[in-house]
Amino acid sequence: MKTEKTVTPKKSAAASMQTGADVLVEALIEQQVETIFGYPGGAVLPIYDALYRSEAEFEHILTRHEQGAIHAAEGYARVKRKAGVVLATSGPGATNLVTGIADAMMDSLPLVVITGQVATNVTGTDAFQEADFMGITTPITKHNYQVQSSYDIPRIIKEAFHIASTGRPGPVVVDIPKDISAKPCFETDQSPFHLPGYHPTFKPNPIQIKKLGEALKKAKKPLILTGAGVLHGGGSDTLKKLVERFDIPVTSTLLGLGAFPGDHPLFLGMAGMHGTYTSNMAITDCDLLINIGARFDDRLTGNLEHFAKNAVVAHIDVDPAEIGKNVPTHIPIVSDAGAALQEMERQLESGPEDHQAWLEELHYNKDAYPLWFNNPPEGMTAQWAVKKIYEATDGDAIVTTDVGQHQMWAAQYFQFTRPDRWVTSGGLGTMGFGFPAAIGCQLACPEENVIAIVGDGGFQMTLQELSVLQERNLPVKIVILNNQALGMVRQWQEEFYEERYSESLVSCQPDFVKLADSYSIRGVKIESQKDFEEQIGELMSYNGPVLIDARVIQQENVFPMVPPGRGINDMVGVKP
Amino acid sequence: MKRIITLVVQNRSGVLNRVTGLMHKRQFNIESISVGRTEQEGISKMTFVVDVEDHRKLEQLTKQLNKQIDVLKVTDLSEKAIVARELALIKIVSNAGVRNEVQGIIEPFRASVIDVSKDSLSVQVTGKPEKIEALINLLRPYGIKDTARTGLTAFSRGSQPQSAELTQYSLLK
Numbered sequence: 001m002k003t004e005k006t007v008t009p010k011k012s013a014a015a016s017m018q019t020g021a022d023v024l025v026e027a028l029i030e031q032q033v034e035t036i037f038g039y040p041g042g043a044v045l046p047i048y049d050a051l052y053r054s055e056a057e058f059e060h061i062l063t064r065h066e067q068g069a070i071h072a073a074e075g076y077a078r079v080k081r082k083a084g085v086v087l088a089t090s091g092p093g094a095t096n097l098v099t100g101i102a103d104a105m106m107d108s109l110p111l112v113v114i115t116g117q118v119a120t121n122v123t124g125t126d127a128f129q130e131a132d133f134m135g136i137t138t139p140i141t142k143h144n145y146q147v148q149s150s151y152d153i154p155r156i157i158k159e160a161f162h163i164a165s166t167g168r169p170g171p172v173v174v175d176i177p178k179d180i181s182a183k184p185c186f187e188t189d190q191s192p193f194h195l196p197g198y199h200p201t202f203k204p205n206p207i208q209i210k211k212l213g214e215a216l217k218k219a220k221k222p223l224i225l226t227g228a229g230v231l232h233g234g235g236s237d238t239l240k241k242l243v244e245r246f247d248i249p250v251t252s253t254l255l256g257l258g259a260f261p262g263d264h265p266l267f268l269g270m271a272g273m274h275g276t277y278t279s280n281m282a283i284t285d286c287d288l289l290i291n292i293g294a295r296f297d298d299r300l301t302g303n304l305e306h307f308a309k310n311a312v313v314a315h316i317d318v319d320p321a322e323i324g325k326n327v328p329t330h331i332p333i334v335s336d337a338g339a340a341l342q343e344m345e346r347q348l349e350s351g352p353e354d355h356q357a358w359l360e361e362l363h364y365n366k367d368a369y370p371l372w373f374n375n376p377p378e379g380m381t382a383q384w385a386v387k388k389i390y391e392a393t394d395g396d397a398i399v400t401t402d403v404g405q406h407q408m409w410a411a412q413y414f415q416f417t418r419p420d421r422w423v424t425s426g427g428l429g430t431m432g433f434g435f436p437a438a439i440g441c442q443l444a445c446p447e448e449n450v451i452a453i454v455g456d457g458g459f460q461m462t463l464q465e466l467s468v469l470q471e472r473n474l475p476v477k478i479v480i481l482n483n484q485a486l487g488m489v490r491q492w493q494e495e496f497y498e499e500r501y502s503e504s505l506v507s508c509q510p511d512f513v514k515l516a517d518s519y520s521i522r523g524v525k526i527e528s529q530k531d532f533e534e535q536i537g538e539l540m541s542y543n544g545p546v547l548i549d550a551r552v553i554q555q556e557n558v559f560p561m562v563p564p565g566r567g568i569n570d571m572v573g574v575k576p
Numbered sequence: 577m578k579r580i581i582t583l584v585v586q587n588r589s590g591v592l593n594r595v596t597g598l599m600h601k602r603q604f605n606i607e608s609i610s611v612g613r614t615e616q617e618g619i620s621k622m623t624f625v626v627d628v629e630d631h632r633k634l635e636q637l638t639k640q641l642n643k644q645i646d647v648l649k650v651t652d653l654s655e656k657a658i659v660a661r662e663l664a665l666i667k668i669v670s671n672a673g674v675r676n677e678v679q680g681i682i683e684p685f686r687a688s689v690i691d692v693s694k695d696s697l698s699v700q701v702t703g704k705p706e707k708i709e710a711l712i713n714l715l716r717p718y719g720i721k722d723t724a725r726t727g728l729t730a731f732s733r734g735s736q737p738q739s740a741e742l743t744q745y746s747l748l749k
């Protein structure tokens with residue numbers, strides 16, 4: 001997360017008359033910021049003016065809604081493993097960011113969110129566009145600051161980036177009153193920051209790794225669970241080496257996909273509510289569960305009474321508070337996942353002595369109970385479409401999703417063979433995330449294929465960002481898996497509310513092709529397998545943005561599934 | 577179970593909000609809070625008495641508190657030998673006639689009269705919460721006009737006895 005390069009801040013035209021905003025811009029340059037996602041307004045006018053005057057080569061991405069800005073910054077942060085930067089005005093600008101801040105907090109994404117605030121002389125008077133953003137964001141930030149004096153700006157910005165991107169990453173808000181950014185600033189605190197209360201553990205305790213090594217030797221049914229911590233810690237290569245050396249099967253959380261190659265023979269698929277039968281049974285039956293960088297979220301564990309009851313549980317997490325929070329842990333290891341994996345590689349001499357039968361059992365399950373779906377001759381299913389996108393791109397793409405059925409199908413049928421290519425809203429489950437996140441990914445990785453797989457519902461929550469594609473000609477491929485329904489809601493109503501489809505069937509929607517056209521974006525509607533198969537290759541390699549309105553069968557459900565409240569061994573819809 | 581938890585914090589704006597918000601979010605019941613400066617500039621100390629369901633929840637609480645950037649140190653004093661005190665001010669209805677009587681009641685508590693007016697009398701008392709409770713109960717028949725309590729503040733004793741002897745020192749059984 002740290003870069004070696006140092007940049008000498010460029011002086012603004014009248015360096016002697018620097019404003020607080022100029023100081024802020026310099027501090028951002030010092031942090032090697034390249035891209036800012038934002039939206040202007042009254043309280044940040046001085047900052048926008050400083051950006052305008054600055055000679056720094058910032059790219060400012062003007063999204064068309066602050067929510068779009070922050071989700072784009074999240075996508076950027078996820079694939080670049082670097083803090084995303086967001087700028088918005090006070091009051092409504094700031095409150096429009098709240099969903100994204102909460103999302104980044106849940107999924108541990110590093111963000112530095114800079115908001116304007118009303119001037120200090122009217123703070124607390126319910127002034128125009130005043131919202132108590134410290135109060136609002138305290139529970140959903142890793143940390144937040146309100147700048148009291150421009151003197152503190154350089155130190156606070158250094159601290160904010162450090163806090164956001166080290167330890168367990170997360171969002172940090174810096175709220176800056178308008179007078180502080182507008183007024184001249186004569187003196188600044190350039191001292192290195194001092195955070196006496198913040199010392200995230202990075203390296204594991206070697207004794208704990210030794211214990212883990214001993215447990216591994218004895219294990220007859222070992223299993224590794226990967227979470228996003230492996231990605232944050234850059235541990236994928238070490239993980240693969242270890243796994244292959246000791247033949248340990250691997251399952252993953254939703255957010256951990258890509259930490260270990262999805263097409264590897266030792267990979268069992270995702271676990272949890274819509275995980276594979278093999279993975280869920282492996283968790284249920286294993287005698288050693290090594291959780292690397294996952295937080296045992298309830299969508300993974302199902303009913304805790306039935307979760308990994310036969311296992312010695314080892315949990316590697318950079319956040320000590322996650323260890324033992326949901327699942328009793330026998331071998332706690334507080335560490336960055338990458339550092340822990342390296343220590344394992346260094347220490348562990350031999351793997352499980354007797355786990356051949358276990359591997360055979362899992363391979364049998366994988367063959368006998370794979371993911372499956374019906375493929376009727378008429379029409380097209382979303383699962384089939386995801387598979388075809390995967391094939392058409394050879395899996396070589398960054399995929400973002402929204403939240404709903406399409407998200408689960410993308411997780412199930414797109415196999416991620418490399419880290420940092422899967423961007424989805426897991427913890428908060430934020431509809432409207434996928435498309436703007438794809439914009440951030442494309443800006444972070446201009447050379448990569450970026451595909452936003454979204455539902456017709458979620459896409460309509462943030463589709464105004466089509467403007468950004470148009471303006472910058474970003475070659476994002478949007479695939480709307482259009483079932484004319486809030487599919488996941490419809491599925492739950494079918495399964496658990498006796499098919500009372502309350503407000504979930506939405507046949508009234510825009511003509512998405514015309515919509516794309518109005519933004520000068522190529523739009524294509526596809527209704528049959530034949531057309532999809534014929535066109536998908538060309539569409540995916542088209543040199544520019546594309547929107548595909550893929551009409552899919554509405555009645556499909558995501559299976560297999562752990563019904564709410566049940567143990568993960570208790571799945572419905574497993575391949576008969 | 578009741579626990580006494582002290583936090584040493586950097587005295588920055590929003591830190592109390594962060595700490596109490598966290599307790600609220602994770603559903604810990606706060607019985608009392610006291611906050612004050614320490615001998616070190618910019619450093620404050622908070623003392624919380626909280627009601628926690630079990631040890632796992634307690635561990636969550638201390639870990640979550642430790643995670644806060646402005647929290648420097650979290651100590652669970654509950655299992656230690658400690659000195660813990662609360663201060664209370666109690667204003668009762670009184671006239672010249674009962675003053676002596678009241679004096680007699682408060683004396684064993686080492687409480688003192690800190691304000692007297694024509695029809696009221698204010699008492700200051702320091703001690704463990706039970707002692708304060710007991711004094712309030714004794715004064716109740718005279719008619720209590722107002723009370724103000726600081727909430728508990730505490731720290732560990734200079735020397736810690738063997739764990740077997742702890743219960744007799746511990747404030748919260």
Ligand SMILES: Cc1ncc(C[n+]2csc(CCOP(=O)(O)OP(=O)(O)O)c2C)c(N)n1
Pocket residue numbers: 402403404405406407429430431432454455456457458459481483485486487488489
């Ligand atoms: C902002 C927000 N509002 C509501 C929900 C609840 N929700 C979860 S999935 C879903 C349906 C999503 O529909 P669509 O985007 O069409 O995707 P599909 O499930 O059909 O693939 C809803 C409403 C949510 N996750 N996020």
